[in-house]
Amino acid sequence: xxxxxxxxxxxxxRFAKERRVTESVRRGLIRxxxxxxxCSEAAAEKDYRPNRLTVVKDVVENFIVEYYDQNPISQxxxxxxxxxxxxxxxxxxxxxxxxxxxxxKLRCTESLASLHNTLQLALDMLRHIPAxxxxxxxxxxxxLSTTDPLGAxxxxxxxxxxxxxxxxxxxxxxxxxxxxxxxxTEATGGSFAVATDAKHLxxx
Numbered sequence: 001x002x003x004x005x006x007x008x009x010x011x012x013x014r015f016a017k018e019r020r021v022t023e024s025v026r027r028g029l030i031r032x033x034x035x036x037x038x039c040s041e042a043a044a045e046k047d048y049r050p051n052r053l054t055v056v057k058d059v060v061e062n063f064i065v066e067y068y069d070q071n072p073i074s075q076x077x078x079x080x081x082x083x084x085x086x087x088x089x090x091x092x093x094x095x096x097x098x099x100x101x102x103x104x105k106l107r108c109t110e111s112l113a114s115l116h117n118t119l120q121l122a123l124d125m126l127r128h129i130p131a132x133x134x135x136x137x138x139x140x141x142x143x144l145s146t147t148d149p150l151g152a153x154x155x156x157x158x159x160x161x162x163x164x165x166x167x168x169x170x171x172x173x174x175x176x177x178x179x180x181x182x183x184x185t186e187a188t189g190g191s192f193a194v195a196t197d198a199k200h201l202x203x204x
Contacts (some may be wrong), residue, residue, distance in 0.1 A: 016020060031074035032092060033067070033136040034122040035060065037106060039082040041176065042142035044108040050156045052142050052174050053108050060140070061100050062202065068096045068203045078103060079121055081139070084147045085113040085123040113141070115180060116148035119158045119169070127165050135167045137170045137190075140201075141181060155180065159187050172204050 037060065038045075043053035055200050067076060078089035078099055089102050122137040129135050148155055162169055162184075170190035171181045185192040195201035 015176055023067065029071075030133050031071050031136060032126055032133045033074070033076045033078075033138060034079055034125055035063075035076060035094075035141045036079040036081055036086060036118050036122065036137065037103075038113050038140060038174075039080045039106055039108055040113040040143055041108065041110050041111065042144065044176075045142065048174065051108070052108065055201065056105060056140050056142075057103055059198065059202045060103060064096050064099050064103070068094065079116050079118065080106055081113045081141075082109045084114045084117070084149075086114065086118040088121065088125070093129040094117060112145075112147040113143040114148050115139075115141075115146040115184070116155045116158050119155075119162055119184070122169075123158075123165060123167060126167050135165070136160075137167055138168045139169070139171045139181075140174070141171055141178070144175050144178065146180060151157075159184055163189050172201065174201070 039053060041180040043056070044051050046052075048055040057138075064076065067074070073094070075092045075094055076096075076099060077092040079086050080089050089106070090099050093099075101123055103133070118139060119137070126137070146155070167188060168190045169184050169188040171185050171192050173181055173192075173194045175194075177192075182192045193204050195204055
C-alpha cells in the first residue's frame with residue numbers, strides 16, 4: 001500500500017507542477033524580450049569609465065544571467081543600435097552563452113541612433129509571438145536624439161503599432177531625460193529612467 005501511495009503522491013506532484021506551468025503560460029509569464037543597446041558614437045562617451053558601452057556590456061551580461069535564472073522558459077535576443085538603424089545581434093532563444101559571447105563583441109561606431117528603426121526591428125521579431133507570451137523591448141540609450149527615416153510614417157505611427165501589438169517598451173537613458181523616450185514608454189506601459197552611474201544602471 002505504501003508503494004502505491006508513493007506512486008499516487010508522485011503523480012499528484014507531477015500534475016500539480018504541470019498545472020503551475022500551464023497557469024504561468026496563461027498569465028503571459030513567458031517573456032520574449034528584445035534587448036537593444038545603443039552602439040552609436042554617443043556610447044563612446046567617457047562619463048562612465050572607461051566608456052558608456054563598456055559599462056553597459058558588463059551590466060547587461062549580469063542581467064542576461066539573472067534573466068534566465070528568474071525566467072527559465074523565456075527567451076531573449078540582442079540588437080544593436082547604430083548607423084541610423086537597428087540590427088539583430090542574436091536571435092530569440094534560451095541560450096545565454098550565445099548572447100553573452102556576441103554581447104562581448106559589440107563596439108562603438110561613429111554613427112547616429114534611430115529609435116524608429118529600433119521599434120520596427122523589435123516589432124518584426126515579436127509580432128508573431130503566441131498570445132500567451134509577454135512581448136518586451138528594453139532599450140539602453142546613450143544618445144540625446146534620434147535620427148529617423150524620412151517618409152509618410154512618423155515615430156508616433158510606430159508607437160501606435162507597438163501598442164496594437166502589445167509590445168511593452170522600457171527605456172534606460174544614460175545621458176538625460178528625452179521626451180520621445182518617455183513618450184514611448186508611457187504609451188506602451190513600460191518604464192523609463194535615467195541612470196546616474198554604473199551602480200544605478202545595474203539596479204535599473
